[in-house]
Amino acid sequence: MFLRQLTYLIALDQYRHFSRAAEHCGVSQPALSAAIRQLEHELGVTIVRRNRRMFGLTPEGERVLAWARQTVADLDSLRQEAAFAQDVAGGSISLGVMPPAIQVVPLLLESLRAAVPALHVEVTVFSSSDILRELREHRIQLGLMYLDQVPVDGAFETREMYAEQHVLAAAGGIVLPGRGACDWAAAASVPLCLLSRPMRSRQMVDACFREAGVSPSVMLETNALELLHSEVLSGRLATILPVAALPAGAPEGGPLQVRRLDPSPAPGVGLVRVKQTVATALMVRAWEIVSGLSLGEAFRF
Template structure:
């Protein structure tokens, strides 16, 4: 039994005419008649009173019609539910992020799941160049990175979330000047733990030290934010990090503002596509409403 046979029966009861019912269903009259006969054969009953014209349904046909209407209605509801589940309730999305933005991810996921409750999220930490590569290769759907790293050929859509601000951060056991800002000369005398030189965030810092003519006292270099956080919270080292990359317990840290550092835009990126998957479109709509400028500045 095929669902289209049930649709033929419903249309025939509605139009009371074989030709008009067939036209409504987008088939020929012989095809509609054959479908109804096949339904009768499968059920072993007579559904239609026939002569040369449609003379209504038999008593058994009326009962089959009731079941047909319920079945077709249930199928329609199922399709709507499936579309709803795909668009709103669930699905899977992959996001590539650069290391200094790891603290931003919980806010992004919270915002996405507020509208897509069963969303499965896969997070990959990598460089901005790798994020762009993975977007081009359709390995990820979204990236979180410096937007001035986006190539000019117009292949990507972007949305700014915040401007990156670096600060000096240290535990209570390290003495810092009692001022709002800290000079690069003073910072150069502190035991420092910094991100690896390959990271663009670190390159801003190295350029500032060079411009100030200061050679910093660097005791630890790493790409692991968790390690930097541990050392700083224990007052073994001071660090320079974007506000978005400070540990969650940053309230117990001393922070000082820095001068002569760029404040690049950080935001979400997606690859432009002619046909965009429904879930990706929904996620992008949500992310475009986000603004973290006040969340990641001091």
């Protein structure tokens, strides 16, 4: 069994097509097919369901794929460990972040690069459930998400960074109830743009409105935080977002109006990684750095 066979299998699962997987790996389609057949022969199992085109992996193939991902990830960690031992100023980390926490990322990057100046970071936005899947499949190394969604099966390590707080926010042209704070019944009367219903942050908002016995006036729903920011900064609609997800810029009419919502859910948000027996020097250092950050006051109103 060779590493290239495992790499081909991972690419085949990603592209679900022999020719595209072969192109990705820089080999011919017959060469990739032959390598997969050789792997099946060596293991004594059928990995791929074949017809005129690929239709997926067999149950045995799914198990082999999981081992392939683990093996390739371990080898990448070994290579990074060797490179890091030679040059502690560099390295690479992949981070998955849920949309409401995207503006926390620059703070993380600032702290990481202060300790590892040439660090390369790949940041991808995922839902919390997708972050867990990507971590399990070793596609990312760190996740920033709601900690109460992390399974308690012992597979993950977590570090809380802050407790989330939802607020009502709008530009100066919209009249908001109250002064420093308001309740959910009052917030329901304001024209709102909110995150999409499948998103956990929105589900918490909906639960608060239901508990208050009111139906909000929702004019726009989207999974794009940038679109919500645009609507709020333009003065067209108000929004309810976690403090960490508020737009960083101020509208033309001055700073945003912000009202604390009482009571407000306060789920913990933090970093997650797969629990490993052996971690690279870079991951040990990165985990130490981010674990030392306390952002509780930064994202409270």
